[in-house]
Amino acid sequence: MAKRVVDICPEPVRPISPESIPHAPAICLSSVYQCDDPQHARALLLDEQSGYVYARNGHPNGDMLADKCRQLHGAERAAMVATGMGALATLVLAELAAGDHLVISNQLYGVTLDLLASETSRWGIETTVVDTTDLAATEAVLRAETKMLVVETITNPLLRVSDIRQLADLAHAVDASLLVDNSFASPAVCRPLEWGADWVVESLTKIMNGHSDVTLGCVCGSTNRWERIEYVLSRWGLSASPMDCWLALRGLATLALRAPQAGDNARQVAAYLESRPEVAQVHFPGLASHSDHALAQRQFSGQFGSMVTFDLSGGLAAAERFIRAVRSQIPFCPSLGEVSTTLSHPVSTSHRGLSDEALAALGISSGTIRLSVGIESPETILAWLASGLVKVH
Numbered sequence: 001m002a003k004r005v006v007d008i009c010p011e012p013v014r015p016i017s018p019e020s021i022p023h024a025p026a027i028c029l030s031s032v033y034q035c036d037d038p039q040h041a042r043a044l045l046l047d048e049q050s051g052y053v054y055a056r057n058g059h060p061n062g063d064m065l066a067d068k069c070r071q072l073h074g075a076e077r078a079a080m081v082a083t084g085m086g087a088l089a090t091l092v093l094a095e096l097a098a099g100d101h102l103v104i105s106n107q108l109y110g111v112t113l114d115l116l117a118s119e120t121s122r123w124g125i126e127t128t129v130v131d132t133t134d135l136a137a138t139e140a141v142l143r144a145e146t147k148m149l150v151v152e153t154i155t156n157p158l159l160r161v162s163d164i165r166q167l168a169d170l171a172h173a174v175d176a177s178l179l180v181d182n183s184f185a186s187p188a189v190c191r192p193l194e195w196g197a198d199w200v201v202e203s204l205t206k207i208m209n210g211h212s213d214v215t216l217g218c219v220c221g222s223t224n225r226w227e228r229i230e231y232v233l234s235r236w237g238l239s240a241s242p243m244d245c246w247l248a249l250r251g252l253a254t255l256a257l258r259a260p261q262a263g264d265n266a267r268q269v270a271a272y273l274e275s276r277p278e279v280a281q282v283h284f285p286g287l288a289s290h291s292d293h294a295l296a297q298r299q300f301s302g303q304f305g306s307m308v309t310f311d312l313s314g315g316l317a318a319a320e321r322f323i324r325a326v327r328s329q330i331p332f333c334p335s336l337g338e339v340s341t342t343l344s345h346p347v348s349t350s351h352r353g354l355s356d357e358a359l360a361a362l363g364i365s366s367g368t369i370r371l372s373v374g375i376e377s378p379e380t381i382l383a384w385l386a387s388g389l390v391k392v393h
C-alpha cells in the first residue's frame with residue numbers, strides 16, 4: 001500500500017538548535033507542548049515546574065510581552081489578555097463577587113461603563129457612578145463594602161486627568177483597591193502604580209502597539225493577588241494569542257520614540273488650534289488653560305499624551321464639513337494611538353448613547369472633535385488642520 005505523506009515523516013518539526021539564538025523573537029504558535037512523562041505533565045499543570053504545556057495557560061510570546069509591560073509599569077506581575085476589555089473583565093472576575101460595591105468614574109470609556117455598571121449588576125455587584133475629578137464627591141460614595149475604585153488616567157474625550165495619589169488614598173481608607181485604565185496615557189506618559197494604584201490596565205490596541213493591527217490588553221499588579229488573575233485568565237479563556245503578542249512586542253519596541261514625537265506634535269497642535277477663530281475651546285492637559293494642567297505636570301513624565309480634543313463653534317455642521325474636508329489626510333477612525341494622525345467624532349461614536357443633557361453635563365457638543373496625533377512632521381499636521389478649518393463655514 002502506498003505510504004501517505006504523514007507516514008513518511010511523522011516526527012514533529014525539530015526545535016531551533018540551542019547553539020543558535022535567534023536575535024528577533026521567534027513566533028511560537030503552538031497551542032500545546034510535549035510532556036516527557038506523566039510526572040512531568042502533572043508538575044507542569046500544577047505549576048510546580050516551569051515550562052509551557054497548554055497555550056491558554058501561557059506561551060512564550062505572551063510571557064515576553066508581559067515582561068516588557070511589567071517593567072514599563074514597574075509592576076511585580078503582568079499578564080496579557082485578548083483585548084483591553086478582556087483585561088478589565090479579568091479584574092472584575094478575579095476580584096469581585098456578589099454583594100460587592102464598585103465605584104467608577106462617570107467619564108470612563110463607554111464600553112467600560114457598560115461592563116462595570118450594567119453587566120456587573122447581573123452578577124449582584126452594585127455600582128456607583130461618580131465624577132472622580134471631584135474628590136469630595138468620590139469620598140462620599142466610598143463605603144465599607146466598596147471593593148474597587150475604577151478611573152482612567154486621561155479621560156475620553158475631554159482629557160481630564162485623574163489624581164491617582166489622592167484617589168488611591170481615598171480607596172485605601174475603606175480597604176478598596178484602585179484600578180487605573182492607562183490606555184490614553186501609556187507608560188511613556190504615566191506609571192499609575194508609582195502613584196499608589198493597585199492595578200493598571202492597558203489596551204495595547206491603542207498607543208502601546210501603535211500600528212492598528214492588533215487587539216490586546218494587559219493587567220499589571222502585585223504578586224500577592226496574582227493567583228486569581230492566572231486562574232481567571234485560564235478558566236474564562238481570556239488569554240491573548242501568540243501572534244498578537246509578537247506583533248505588539250514589535251510595536252512596543254518604538255514606543256520610546258513614538259510617544260515623545262506624538263506628544264510634541266500634540267502640544268503644537270493644541271497651541272495652534274487655540275489660536276484659531278473657528279475653534280471655541282481646546283482640551284489638552286499640556287495647555288495652561290486646561291483645568292488639570294498643574295496635576296498633569298506633577299503626575300506625568302513631562303509629556304501630556306497625544307490626544308487633543310477641540311470644539312468647533314459651528315456645531316454639527318462645522319464638524320461634518322471639517323471631517324469631510326480632511327478625510328484623505330486625517331482619516332475618521334474611532335480608535336487612537338496610531339502612528340498616523342486620525343480623528344473621531346465622540347457624539348456619533350463613543351458617546352452616541354448619551355442623552356443631550358448627559359452630553360452637556362460632560363461638556364461634549366456635536367462640534368467636538370477628538371484628534372489622535374501621530375508622528376508625522378508637525379508642519380504637515382498643522383497644514384492638514386488648516387485646510388479643514390478654512391472649510392467649516
Ligand SMILES: *Cc1c(COP(=O)(O)O)cnc(C)c1O
Binds near residue numbers: 086109181184204217
Ligand atoms: C479602547 C479602550 C479600551 C478597550 O480596549 P480594547 O482593546 O478595544 O478592548 C478600554 N479603555 C480605554 C480607555 C480604551 O480607549
